[in-house]
Amino acid sequence: MSEVAHLGPGGPRRHQPLLRTLVGEVLRRRRIEQRRTLADVARAARVSLPYLSEVERGRKEASSEVLAAVCAALGLDLADFLTDVRLRLVTQVAPAHRHQSPVARRPGDALLLAA
Structure with a gap:
């Protein structure tokens, strides 16, 4: 289970x-799916094994530079990785805790994903 942040001033907390927990979970899952060791990926990404x-x-x-290097070492597109996260x-x-805002979508609208 992921660690959680408690959001919301006063009132009910969400x-x-x-994000760092989710990023780590996705990286580990992808690495294990490829049957690669932590040492192998760290070496290919040029980051220290303890840090990874x-x-x-x-x-x-x-x-973002480390994430890009690790994704490259795993042969993943950074955009695909962020979509997975x-x-x-x-x-x-x-x-019940998702923010539901009524948004009318129109042709030409863009969706922005941020990490």
Whole structure:
């Protein structure tokens, strides 16, 4: 289970998974799916093994440069990786706690994903 942040001033608090935890979970799952060792991926990404281990365990927040290097080492497109993290976030947030804002979509509207 992911660590959570408690959001919301006063009133009811929402539980939101920590992004660093989700990032680590997705990286570890992808690495294991490829049957690669932590040492192998760390070496290919040119990051230290202890640091990559901390990132996978959600203890450290990786910079965009480190994430790009690890994704490249795993043969993943960074956009696909971030989409995977987003999907994990969406599935872990209880539907009752999701912010539901009525948004009318129009042709030409863009969706912005941020990590």
